[in-house]
Amino acid sequence: MTFRSELTWERMRAEGREEEYHSSYEQAADELLTTVKGAPIVYPNHIDGAPSLARDTFDDRSPSHPDILVGRFQRSTSDEVSRAVSSARQAFLEWSRTDWGDRVKIFEKAAELMREEKFQLAAAITLDNGKTRHEAVADVDEAIDFLTYYSEEMRRTDGFQRTSDPAYPEEEISITLRPYGVWAVICPFNFPLAISTGMTVGALITGNTVVVKPSSAAPLPVHMLYEILDRAGLPPGALNLVAGGGNETGEALLGSAVDGVAFTGSLDVGRRIMRSAASDGRRVIAELGSKNPVIVSGEADLDAAADGVAASAFLFSGQKCSACSRVYVHESVYGSFMSKLIERASRMVVGDPFEREVDIGPVITRNAMDNYLRWIEMARRDGKLTICGEASSPARGDGLFARPAIVESLPEEHELMRRELFVPILCAQSYRTLQDAVVRCNASEYGLTAGLFSRNETEIRYFLETIESGVVYVNRRRGATTGAMVGSQAFAGWKASGSTGMGTGSRYYLPQFMREQSRTVIRN
Numbered sequence: 001m002t003f004r005s006e007l008t009w010e011r012m013r014a015e016g017r018e019e020e021y022h023s024s025y026e027q028a029a030d031e032l033l034t035t036v037k038g039a040p041i042v043y044p045n046h047i048d049g050a051p052s053l054a055r056d057t058f059d060d061r062s063p064s065h066p067d068i069l070v071g072r073f074q075r076s077t078s079d080e081v082s083r084a085v086s087s088a089r090q091a092f093l094e095w096s097r098t099d100w101g102d103r104v105k106i107f108e109k110a111a112e113l114m115r116e117e118k119f120q121l122a123a124a125i126t127l128d129n130g131k132t133r134h135e136a137v138a139d140v141d142e143a144i145d146f147l148t149y150y151s152e153e154m155r156r157t158d159g160f161q162r163t164s165d166p167a168y169p170e171e172e173i174s175i176t177l178r179p180y181g182v183w184a185v186i187c188p189f190n191f192p193l194a195i196s197t198g199m200t201v202g203a204l205i206t207g208n209t210v211v212v213k214p215s216s217a218a219p220l221p222v223h224m225l226y227e228i229l230d231r232a233g234l235p236p237g238a239l240n241l242v243a244g245g246g247n248e249t250g251e252a253l254l255g256s257a258v259d260g261v262a263f264t265g266s267l268d269v270g271r272r273i274m275r276s277a278a279s280d281g282r283r284v285i286a287e288l289g290s291k292n293p294v295i296v297s298g299e300a301d302l303d304a305a306a307d308g309v310a311a312s313a314f315l316f317s318g319q320k321c322s323a324c325s326r327v328y329v330h331e332s333v334y335g336s337f338m339s340k341l342i343e344r345a346s347r348m349v350v351g352d353p354f355e356r357e358v359d360i361g362p363v364i365t366r367n368a369m370d371n372y373l374r375w376i377e378m379a380r381r382d383g384k385l386t387i388c389g390e391a392s393s394p395a396r397g398d399g400l401f402a403r404p405a406i407v408e409s410l411p412e413e414h415e416l417m418r419r420e421l422f423v424p425i426l427c428a429q430s431y432r433t434l435q436d437a438v439v440r441c442n443a444s445e446y447g448l449t450a451g452l453f454s455r456n457e458t459e460i461r462y463f464l465e466t467i468e469s470g471v472v473y474v475n476r477r478r479g480a481t482t483g484a485m486v487g488s489q490a491f492a493g494w495k496a497s498g499s500t501g502m503g504t505g506s507r508y509y510l511p512q513f514m515r516e517q518s519r520t521v522i523r524n
Contacts, residue, residue, distance in 0.1 A: 049236025091237030100159030142194035145486035177514035179207035181259035290448030297454035308480035447494030
């Protein structure tokens with residue numbers, strides 16, 4: 001069976017069904033907004049297959065409509081975490097011994113349910129983290145792709161079992177990969193369904209059990225994921241959900257007796273998780289962001305480059321670990337390229353992500369907006385602020401809206417050139433030689449994604465052989481550094497961007513949740 005990406009918008013547009021796509025999303029959004037504007041919805045934890053309430057809750061509000069209460073979620077303490085881990089430990093005894101084919105059927109059923117409820121899930125993502133409809137539907141598509149691709153990987157590898165040639169004729173030898181045990185899965189806000197699904201299903205489909213903690217900034221899609229997996233037939237206790245903030249719930253989960261941690265988030269937290277794991281032998285699969293560069297050669301298609309850089313730098317307000325954050329442009333085309341880039345960035349519509357014509361929604365929190373404004377002032381002071389970022393205008397209400405900003409002429413060692421910002425600020429510089437540009441690209445502790453625009457085969461080959469990033473693109477107009485597709489581009493972080501060097505959505509991902517066992521049997 002050949003894996004095929006979901007690609008809802010592209011498929012429906014090719015079939016002439018654009019209006020059906022929009023109306024399906026808008027109907028789902030209207031129904032969701034009507035629901036959340038009623039009485040506050042209280043979302044429980046899920047422990048051992050049953051809803052569970054903590055002593056306290058927290059309010060989750062929409063970043064584009066802060067007056068809208070998405071729901072009240074549990075503020076889990078160490079007590080709830082301990083019960084969830086115990087439940088997962090008990091469920092592991094049976095789930096790990098369940099035939100891999102029976103496990104796969106559950107996740108294939110979950111993929112079917114997600115397809116049926118795609119637009120409801122997308123509307124929830126828009127409400128909870130501010131993605132536009134295209135970005136939100138793509139988030140759901142990626143979650144479905146993870147379910148489907150990992151199911152197919154289990155079938156392709158026969159559940160990661162094989163026989164081995166014996167050294168002695170009387171021996172029968174089989175090699176199998178076996179699950180570790182209980183995994184903590186700590187989810188990010190920016191891909192609350194896709195990344196959460198990828199990590200959770202990666203652990204579950206290989207026979208582990210999971211305690212998942214949603215991001216407190218966007219917990220709703222993870223609750224919807226839990227409900228889908230439950231309806232698909234996942235047994236009680238195999239997946240447990242505890243909501244809450246990182247300082248209490250996250251710390252309690254990391255301090256619990258789990259066997260592995262799958263984490264997507266900040267470098268500081270990821271490094272702390274890895275340091276702790278080094279002392280107790282815990283397995284860690286972490287994706288930790290980046291400071292992604294693009295090189296625009298003197299022999300580039302400048303229109304394609306401007307489209308690719310603008311899309312990667314500014315869509316979803318730059319809140320992607322793969323977002324383009326630095327662009328190095330050959331001095332011979334610097335002025336021409338910057339004019340095209342500025343024109344594209346300037347016409348991007350910032351506003352309510354539920355609206356059709358909007359390209360960019362809000363940043364996720366007030367803290368993110370405060371950082372954005374502080375860094376804009378820093379850019380104005382230390383460089384040349386070509387496009388002046390600004391906060392929301394009264395016409396957009398009280399949402400956390402930030403306009404794209406481009407800053408030129410910063411020193412290479414400047415904080416904005418080195419730090420992952422996660423807001424729509426792009427740093428631009430010129431270069432003379434490709435070798436110098438690559439050195440500057442690589443002079444970062446991160447190494448997730450990178451891009452090049454050039455028609456020169458020698459330049460392309462040099463870039464591919466020397467760039468220190470796990471995901472690289474050449475002449476990718478739809479996204480210079482963003483948009484890796486499950487089953488096509490392995491999404492692997494090098495250096496400080498990842499803990500294993502192996503990527504999601506690839507054949508090397510699932511084995512990370514297992515360990516190898518050699519079985520030798522002599523039959524008398």
